[in-house]
Amino acid sequence: MLNIEKLSKSYGERQVLQDLTLHIQPGEIYGLLGPNGAGKTTTINIICNLLSADSGVIQINGKPVSKTTKLLVGVAPQENLLYKTLSCEENLNFYAQIYGLKTQQRRQQVETSLAAVNLLDRAKSPIETLSGGMQRRMNIAVALVHQPKLLILDEPTTGLDIEARYEIWDLIRRLKSQGMTILLTTHLLDEAERLCQRIGILKGGGIVAEGSLEELRQRITAQEMLVVQTPQEEQAIARAQSLGFTYRRYGNDLTFWLPEQLELKEIIARFDGIPLDSISRQPVRLEHIYVEVTQQN
Secondary structure (H helix, E strand, C coil): CEEEEEEEEEECCEEEEEEEEEEECCCCEEEEECCCCCCHHHHHHHHCCCCCCCEEEEEECCEECCCHHHHHEEEECCCCCCCCCCEHHHHHHHHHHHCCCCHHHHHHHHHHHHHHCCCHHHCCCEHHHCCHHHHHHHHHHHHHCCCCCEEEEECCCCCCCHHHHHHHHHHHHHHHHCCCEEEEECCCHHHHHHHCCEEEEEECCEEEEEECHHHHHCCCCCCEEEEEECCCHHHHHHHHHHCCCEEEEECCEEEEEECCCCCHHHHHHHCCCCCCCEEEEECCCHHHHHHHHHHHC
16 A cells, blocks of 8 residues: 655755655554654655655555645644634535535535544534544544545544543544554554554664564563562662573663563562562563664664
8 A cells, every 4th residue: 555665855964764665555554653853754744745755666555656646645643633613514524625525525525534433423513612532533534534545643642531542542443444554653652552553663764673563572582571679679680680681671660571481489589589579570562662672773
């Protein structure tokens, strides 16, 4: 659906993208992750033909990016593109006209888009009367109104409470089940874990790690993570290293990579003589992989 080969882009002397290559298959949710400034927004703008690349090839559904491929792409940006005093129906009608939909088709697509985001009952409601979660769903409805083949969701749940976030996640899953291809950018790593079939981590203008969550886990030589609280951290680190455990700090958490899964009593025995206030065993998560890839490379 989306094929990008050796895409490069600079702003003056600052290289933002350098030989970026990624391929998104039809019907999959692909998560594009990376720190601020990594090039995610530039990549989206080039896909949408809002910005020209310096070099490289980019195709959408087999067609080179151009004015015509704009109709193949729907974008729900991080900031809602909604007119707050207009109703949901009026907003969708406005954007459908921009995309050139004729009256009958426009009427049908407005209804279809509202149904897709479960807001048919709020068709006549002004945007300003909707909750934050409903407004985010309406933002996605705008991106769907012209029946795109590729949907780009840029930070779709930023600033939402957990219930609204779950609603957006359910919506994204429904869209995938209907065959929609989705490019998702997010700083919420649990969101990428739950939704994406494949994940690409962008750094230095290129993809530095890519694959399913299971494939990405192979980048860390750990079967399990052990988070320890102890008043004798230096002694605990020295003991862990003598046992062949890698140690990392994730925030304030002192964490050891366990090369094999151990019973709790075995773990305690290996730290015999060192006071342990608490021990927490965790699976290897995307956050561990992300930190390793972005900070260690």
